[in-house]
Amino acid sequence: MARQESKEERQKWLEEVYGKICAKMSAECDRVGDKIPYVPENGRYTTDWGEKDIFWWTNGFWGGMLWQMYHATGDEKYRKAAEGVEKRMDTALADIGKLYHDVGFMWLHTAVADYRLTGSEEAKKRGVNAANVLAARFNPLGNFIRAWNGDNQVGWIIIDCLMNLPILYWMSEESKDPRFAAIAKIHVDTAIDKLLRPDGSCNHIGILDPLTGELLEAPGGQGYGENSAWSRGQSWAVYGFALSYHHTGEARYLDAAKKVAHYFLANVAMNDYLPLCDFRSPQEPVYYDSTAGACAACGLLEIASFVPEHEKRLYEEGAYRILRAMEENFANWNPEEDAILEMGKAAYHSDAGQEAIIYGDYFFIEAILRLLHKDCFLW
Numbered sequence: 614m615a616r617q618e619s620k621e622e623r624q625k626w627l628e629e630v631y632g633k634i635c636a637k638m639s640a641e642c643d644r645v646g647d648k649i650p651y652v653p654e655n656g657r658y659t660t661d662w663g664e665k666d667i668f669w670w671t672n673g674f675w676g677g678m679l680w681q682m683y684h685a686t687g688d689e690k691y692r693k694a695a696e697g698v699e700k701r702m703d704t705a706l707a708d709i710g711k712l713y714h715d716v717g718f719m720w721l722h723t724a725v726a727d728y729r730l731t732g733s734e735e736a737k738k739r740g741v742n743a744a745n746v747l748a749a750r751f752n753p754l755g756n757f758i759r760a761w762n763g764d765n766q767v768g769w770i771i772i773d774c775l776m777n778l779p780i781l782y783w784m785s786e787e788s789k790d791p792r793f794a795a796i797a798k799i800h801v802d803t804a805i806d807k808l809l810r811p812d813g814s815c816n817h818i819g820i821l822d823p824l825t826g827e828l829l830e831a832p833g834g835q836g837y838g839e840n841s842a843w844s845r846g847q848s849w850a851v852y853g854f855a856l857s858y859h860h861t862g863e864a865r866y867l868d869a870a871k872k873v874a875h876y877f878l879a880n881v882a883m884n885d886y887l888p889l890c891d892f893r894s895p896q897e898p899v900y901y902d903s904t905a906g907a908c909a910a911c912g913l914l915e916i917a918s919f920v921p922e923h924e925k926r927l928y929e930e931g932a933y934r935i936l937r938a939m940e941e942n943f944a945n946w947n948p949e950e951d952a953i954l955e956m957g958k959a960a961y962h963s964d965a966g967q968e969a970i971i972y973g974d975y976f977f978i979e980a981i982l983r984l985l986h987k988d989c990f991l992w
Contacts, residue, residue, distance in 0.1 A: 623933065627984050633946045634978055638682050640948035642690055647697025650675050652968050656950035663698075667705045670715035672698075674975040677722025677991055680730060681978055684989040692731075699723040699736065706739060709746050714760045716743040717777025722975070725783055726991045737787070744784035744793060747777060751796045755826035757803045758796070760818075768823040771834065772808050772815050772846045774800065775853025779992040782860035794860070801857045805869050808850075813876030814842040814892070815850045835960035837894035843961065844888045844905035847877045852912030856992050858919060870916050877909050878931045886931075886938035890958040901967065902958040903943045906935045907976035914983050936980055945969070953977060 618626075641658075649672050650658035662669050679695035682688065702723060705712060712719075724739035750759045752768075758778075760771045778797040785794035807819040807828045817834030821827060836843025854870035857863070880892040888909070890900035910932040917928035943956045952969030954977050959965055982988035 626937070627981060630940060630981055631985055631987070633944075634953070634981060635682075635686065636948050637946060637953055638678065638691075638978075639688075641951055642679065642682070642694055644951065645675070645694070647694050647701060649698060649701065650951065651971050652965075653951045656947075658951045663701045663704075667702065668708075668711045670713075670718055671971055672702060672705075673719040673722040674971045677726060677975050678971075678978055680722065680726040680991065681975075681982055681989060684730060685982055685987040695723070696727065699727055699739065703739070706742050706746075709742075711762075712746050713762055714747060714750055714758055714771075714774045714777055716746050717780040718972075719743065721777075721780050721783070722991050725780065726989070729991070730989060740780065741784065741787070744780045747780060748784075748793055748796050751800070752823055755803075755821050755823050756799050757807075757821060757826065758800045768821040768829070770800075770803065770807065770819045770821060772804065772817055772853070773849045775804060775857065776849050776992075778853070779856050779860065782857075797857065798861060798863070801854070801866060804850075805854075805865065809869055809873070813872040815846055815873060817843050817846040833961075835963075837891040837961045841894055841961075842876070842880070842892040844877070844880075844890055844892055844902050845908065847873055847892070848888075848905045848909035848912060851877055851909050852915060855912050855915040855919070859915065859992070867916070867919060870912065871920075874909075874913055874916055874928065874931070878913075878927070881906070881909075881931075881935060886934040887942060888935070888939075890961050894961060900958050900961060901943070901956045903939050903954040904957045904970050904973035904976065906939050907954060907973050907980060910935045910980040911976050911983070914980060932980065933984070936977070936984075939977070 645658050648661040649663040651662050651671055662672055676695045676698040679691045683691035720740055720743035724736040727733050727736035757770045758774055760769045781793040781797040785791055808816045816831040817836055818832050819828055820830040833839045833841055850873040854866050858866035881888050888902055888906040890902040913928040913932035917925045943954050945955055954973040955969045956967045957970035957973045979988055
């Protein structure tokens with residue numbers, strides 16, 4: 614974008630993109646239904662992750678897309694498909710030993726979304742169970758929520774967990790029991806202390822002493838390497854810290870979100886608002902991650918909703934430019950093929966290469982709907 618667009622031009626673009634989303638999602642819903650997709654293969658979602666791995670952390674995002682579309686359009690086929698996804702995920706809730714910290718991702722967008730939009734008591738029970746699973750992972754000695762289940766991962770925390778905490782805030786709001794929100798806040802404070810760097814970038818992983826909470830190591834995780842800046846990790850932080858501010862009003866959480874947002878915006882602006890997979894990686898090969906851009910855009914819009922009027926433009930403009938650049942360069946609007954945002958990257962060193970990934974589409978749809986005031990808040 615060589616010049617500043619008028620409000621009318623932006624609105625026209627947003628409405629055009631919304632029309633494309635509606636056409637694409639309608640076709641996908643007809644094809645996919647209550648199957649659980651992750652990445653397309655040869656242009657189609659052929660693998661049902663409800664059968665391949667019901668415990669996979671991304672299994673809630675398709676449900677979230679369906680609920681967003683139901684809320685925006687009122688089309689019952691989205692609700693029916695979303696309810697089917699939610700019921701299929703009961704298999705995972707019945708075997709909680711195989712679940713980990715991503716239960717927020719899995720049930721905020723399925724059961725909790727259902728409860729918020731329809732008042733379903735069955736859906737609420739599922740959300741309550743998921744929140745209890747996450748709360749049970751809290752380590753009161755180290756003041757953190759444990760990420761994964763490996764025997765060598767007792768002290769591991771990851772930046773992604775910030776995005777799962779809203780199910781704890783929701784639980785406290787619903788039950789009037791402050792324990793769940795208290796656990797979430799303690800974890801956020803630990804993340805600020807152990808994962809947020811002075812320059813606004815974040816570690817993906819922190820390995821803590823489980824008895825004391827002391828930071829022992831910060832491996833590169835899904836980024837390029839130690840001390841690099843994996844872009845989706847930065848986007849989890851932008852949105853995750855902002856969501857904790859949303860639920861608590863604690864100014865330090867908004868400050869943390871803004872700090873990471875400034876780092877993200879400074880880096881993405883150097884590449885025409887197309888997010889690289891890691892902001893501290895070699896110039897070649899070039900790896901993008903569209904999912905990082907989509908999540909960051911949502912986080913930037915969340916920040917913009919809280920800051921004073923004279924601050925809003927930085928975050929709103931940044932979100933819009935990221936979305937616009939990715940739509941122009943990465944979007945696939947062919948209704949005969951599945952997935953919208955291509956050029957995602959699960960991890961810098963992943964052999965999968967660049968591909969569309971389901972959560973990229975979720976965050977892209979959420980951001981566009983939010984700019985059109987058609988979204989529903991699922992966090």
